[in-house]
Amino acid sequence: MSNPWQPDSWRKFNALQQPEWPNQDELQQVCKNLSSYPPLVFAGEVRSLSGHLKRVANGKAFLLQGGDCAESFGEFNANAIRDKLKILLQMAVILTYGGGRPIVKVGRIAGQFAKPRSSPTETQGDQTLPSFRGEMVNDPDFSESSRNPEPNRLERVYFQSASTLNLLRAFTSGGFADLHSLNNWTRDFVSNSPQGKRYAEIADKLTDALKFMDTVGINSTNTPVLHEVEYFTSHEALILDYEQALTREDSLTNEYYCCSAHMLWIGERTRQLDGAHVEFLRGVKNPIGVKLGPSATAEDALRLCDALNPQNIPGRLTFITRFGHNKVEENLPKLIRSIKQAGRSVIWSCDPMHGNTFTASSGYKTRNVDHVMSEIRSFFAVHKAEGTCPGGVHFELTGDAVTECVGGSHQVTEAHLPERYETTCDPRLNATQSLDIAFLITETLQDFKK
Ligand SMILES: O=C[C@H](O)[C@H](O)COP(=O)(O)O
Numbered sequence: 001m002s003n004p005w006q007p008d009s010w011r012k013f014n015a016l017q018q019p020e021w022p023n024q025d026e027l028q029q030v031c032k033n034l035s036s037y038p039p040l041v042f043a044g045e046v047r048s049l050s051g052h053l054k055r056v057a058n059g060k061a062f063l064l065q066g067g068d069c070a071e072s073f074g075e076f077n078a079n080a081i082r083d084k085l086k087i088l089l090q091m092a093v094i095l096t097y098g099g100g101r102p103i104v105k106v107g108r109i110a111g112q113f114a115k116p117r118s119s120p121t122e123t124q125g126d127q128t129l130p131s132f133r134g135e136m137v138n139d140p141d142f143s144e145s146s147r148n149p150e151p152n153r154l155e156r157v158y159f160q161s162a163s164t165l166n167l168l169r170a171f172t173s174g175g176f177a178d179l180h181s182l183n184n185w186t187r188d189f190v191s192n193s194p195q196g197k198r199y200a201e202i203a204d205k206l207t208d209a210l211k212f213m214d215t216v217g218i219n220s221t222n223t224p225v226l227h228e229v230e231y232f233t234s235h236e237a238l239i240l241d242y243e244q245a246l247t248r249e250d251s252l253t254n255e256y257y258c259c260s261a262h263m264l265w266i267g268e269r270t271r272q273l274d275g276a277h278v279e280f281l282r283g284v285k286n287p288i289g290v291k292l293g294p295s296a297t298a299e300d301a302l303r304l305c306d307a308l309n310p311q312n313i314p315g316r317l318t319f320i321t322r323f324g325h326n327k328v329e330e331n332l333p334k335l336i337r338s339i340k341q342a343g344r345s346v347i348w349s350c351d352p353m354h355g356n357t358f359t360a361s362s363g364y365k366t367r368n369v370d371h372v373m374s375e376i377r378s379f380f381a382v383h384k385a386e387g388t389c390p391g392g393v394h395f396e397l398t399g400d401a402v403t404e405c406v407g408g409s410h411q412v413t414e415a416h417l418p419e420r421y422e423t424t425c426d427p428r429l430n431a432t433q434s435l436d437i438a439f440l441i442t443e444t445l446q447d448f449k450k
């Protein structure tokens with residue numbers, strides 16, 4: 001690691017998963033433009049998220065992070081943005097009840113456009129082309145011209161993210177997130193769900209709590225917290241040219257913030273200690289996540305703390321574990337113990353998606369809701385056994401009725417997958433599967449309290 005850090009010091013390190021841009025001059029011009037544009041988020045907002053995450057690290061709040069695997073240029077409209085926000089907020093209300101802790105809401109949105117891939121190429125029939133790497137880089141269509149990396153996509157991502165953020169800010173402050181509406185939507189879901197009876201007790205208690213508040217005079221008119229919501233954005237900081245171009249020195253503190261999103265994470269494929277992604281993110285003040293899969297050792301986890309959180313600030317670093325539903329018991333305790341023993345502060349969050357992907361016999365990449373729930377249950381059970389705090393959950397989901405993951409109360413089967421398989425990368429939970437999971441987590445948390 002080089003000292004001192006600069007926004008471009010990552011360039012001296014090996015950066016994996018970067019596109020081979022065909023035209024360097026065009027890339028330079030695009031980055032120059034991006035550097036001159038306004039920031040997408042502001043340092044003060046990032047500091048507010050850091051404050052919330054400090055509470056998560058100290059067991060006083062819970063992190064809910066979720067959204068698309070890959071945002072797309074095609075699905076860019078107000079309803080899609082609204083529905084993604086709505087599903088996360090509904091989940092948050094259900095989880096608040098379950099965990100008895102405030103929920104810190106962080107979308108995978110307004111910047112989640114770049115994908116690391118297992119293989120640099122994709123073969124269909126007798127044709128082999130470069131893999132799709134997210135619309136920040138190339139196009140998902142399977143043709144030679146679509147798969148060429150195009151630098152001007154970075155600017156398109158910037159403008160789409162700005163526009164998405166604009167609408168999110170309007171929704172979250174303009175009454176859309178009113179707790180009463182959220183509760184009514186959730187009641188509709190419960191009455192239409194085959195599992196409705198099972199969820200009814202929790203849903204009734206939520207309704208009773210709101211009625212009680214109304215009775216004692218706490219309502220949306222006099223209590224902004226019932227009417228407005230704080231919602232933050234995040235994405236994988238993968239394409240470092242883009243992230244560097246959005247990095248700004250805060251005039252109040254003279255510290256650097258990466259102003260492409262409030263929170264950024266490093267993926268499982270780019271978390272090398274001597275790699276460019278760790279070097280870049282160690283220098284920005286945003287809260288940072290790191291994905292940890294089954295190959296992560298206790299030593300890796302400790303060295304990541306040294307590199308990314310040398311001052312051991314609670315909330316600065318979130319480890320997002322993604323082992324696979326039957327690998328949690330084998331992998332999580334050793335990481336937890338070494339971190340605990342070393343006195344390091346991290347938020348432990350569970351991504352129950354990325355270790356549970358499989359290919360259905362029809363060829364669709366999918367995930368099973370039962371495996372997702374099983375990974376979450378194991379995550380909570382291990383933390384209970386180790387005496388540590390499960391700090392959050394991280395999902396790939398959407399507000400639409402897609403058929404990408406199997407299972408859930410409306411029983412999506414492998415035969416349903418072709419009906420609405422719309423993701424450009426990994427399969428997402430649909431709205432009902434997401435609410436199913438929120439209710440199931442709440443049930444699990446209730447069991448743990450017994
Ligand atoms: O979203 C994450 C990764 O990009 C994705 O899981 C990789 O998928 P692949 O194994 O199909 O490349």
Ligand SMILES: C=C(OP(=O)(O)O)C(=O)O
Binds near residue numbers: 322
């Ligand atoms: C690429 C992702 O995950 P991971 O790095 O854990 O594979 C992702 O979150 O989309």
Ligand SMILES: [Mn+2]
Binds near residue numbers: 396
């Ligand atoms: Mn993914």
